Amino acid sequence: MRRKVSEILxxxxxxxxxxxxxxxxxxxxxxxYMCCFxxxxxxxxxxxxxxxxxSEGTNISISKVDKEIESLxxxxxxxxxxxxxxxxxxxxxxxHPRLEVFDGGKSxxxxxxxxxxxxxxxxxxxxxxxxxxxxxxxxxxxxxxxxGKKNNWKLxxxxxxxTRKGSVILCPRNGFWVMALSDGIEYWACTDPWTQLNVRSKxxxxxxxxxxxxxxxxxxxxxxxxxxxxxxxxxxxxxGKLFPLFSVGSSVGKKDPEPLKLxx
Numbered sequence: 429m430r431r432k433v434s435e436i437l438x439x440x441x442x443x444x445x446x447x448x449x450x451x452x453x454x455x456x457x458x459x460x461y462m463c464c465f466x467x468x469x470x471x472x473x474x475x476x477x478x479x480x481x482x483s484e485g486t487n488i489s490i491s492k493v494d495k496e497i498e499s500l501x502x503x504x505x506x507x508x509x510x511x512x513x514x515x516x517x518x519x520x521x522x523x524h525p526r527l528e529v530f531d532g533g534k535s536x537x538x539x540x541x542x543x544x545x546x547x548x549x550x551x552x553x554x555x556x557x558x559x560x561x562x563x564x565x566x567x568x569x570x571x572x573x574x575x576g577k578k579n580n581w582k583l584x585x586x587x588x589x590x591t592r593k594g595s596v597i598l599c600p601r602n603g604f605w606v607m608a609l610s611d612g613i614e615y616w617a618c619t620d621p622w623t624q625l626n627v628r629s630k631x632x633x634x635x636x637x638x639x640x641x642x643x644x645x646x647x648x649x650x651x652x653x654x655x656x657x658x659x660x661x662x663x664x665x666x667x668g669k670l671f672p673l674f675s676v677g678s679s680v681g682k683k684d685p686e687p688l689k690l691x692x
Contacts, residue, residue: 506653509637512568516560516672516690522550522592523558526683527676533561537687538676552592556679563588563669569638571672572650572691576632579612580684582675583634584659585645588668603667605645605659607634608675617657625657633691638670650691 517533525542529535536558547553575581587603590596598604599620606618607625615625627649635650643663647656661670677684 506635506648506650509570509635509648512570512637514562514569514571514672515692516562516571518674518690519550519559519561521546521548522552524552524554524556524679526556526679527558529558530687531689534690534692535687536674536676537685538683540683540685550592554593554595554679555675556677557582557586557673557675559586559674560672563671564638564640565669566640568641570635572633572635573674574633574689574691575609576686576689578609578676578684578686578688580608580610580677580681581688582606582608582618582673583636583647584618584673585636585638585670586673587666587670590667600659600662600665603665604673605661606673607647607657615656617659619659623657627656631656636672638672640670 518529518536520529520533523529523536523545525545525547526538526540527536528539528543530537538556545551552558573583575583582598584604584606586605590603596602596604597620598606598608598618599622601620604618608616608618610616612630615627617623617625629649629652631649631651633650634656635648637644637646637648639646640661643661645659645661647658648654649656674688676686676688
């Protein structure tokens with residue numbers, strides 16, 4: 429039988445959108461859904477806290493609402509960062525001779541002794557640093573590092589053109605945006621001069637968000653989702669790509685045998 433003309437004319441068009449194509453547009457949709465969800469939860473908590481609690485407990489209920497909203501905000505921001513998660517690989521050709529890369533380029537440790545490696549132009553020879561294989565010049569990028577129970581580490585990004593031979597002062601002016609833990613108790617933002625940070629608990633997993641468009645590098649306690657510090661990245665300090673940087677300790681102090689591990 430012939431189909432009706434109206435059925436043919438008004439039949440919905442079929443689209444052939446692949447799963448990958450759908451995922452590309454997912455962050456935009458998710459942001460919209462997250463905003464709606466956040467508003468709904470805020471309204472729900474705020475309304476019912478006043479509806480069911482006695483008037484003398486109003487101040488307490490408002491405080492609880494504020495805490496719930498702040499917790500929800502951090503959770504939403506963390507979920508958004510995961511859309512920019514990078515699968516980094518450590519670049520053994522940039523590693524200080526004391527460093528050993530293993531686990532398929534996902535982990536690095538301090539051997540405590542100078543290893544027999546080629547001293548190429550990309551290798552750090554004074555600071556116990558290593559870079560990732562991939563650098564970034566635009567967009568947002570997020571990665572997490574398992575620092576475990578290490579007492580000394582440095583994490584951040586370095587400009588492609590940084591000095592890799594000899595001593596250098598870690599600061600944005602020299603192309604380094606780095607956060608550090610020293611002696612297991614002192615947290616520092618490597619500004620000029622360095623800024624000591626008030627970190628209440630010892631994070632075991634550090635999240636790092638590089639937003640090149642906004643000119644910011646932000647460090648997080650990836651487990652509590654608390655912000656630890658945010659650097660501003662001036663255009664004048666950027667020289668080429670920005671590479672994720674990792675350090676397991678100091679070249680002059682006692683070696684810290686615990687490895688750093690990239691979280692994927």
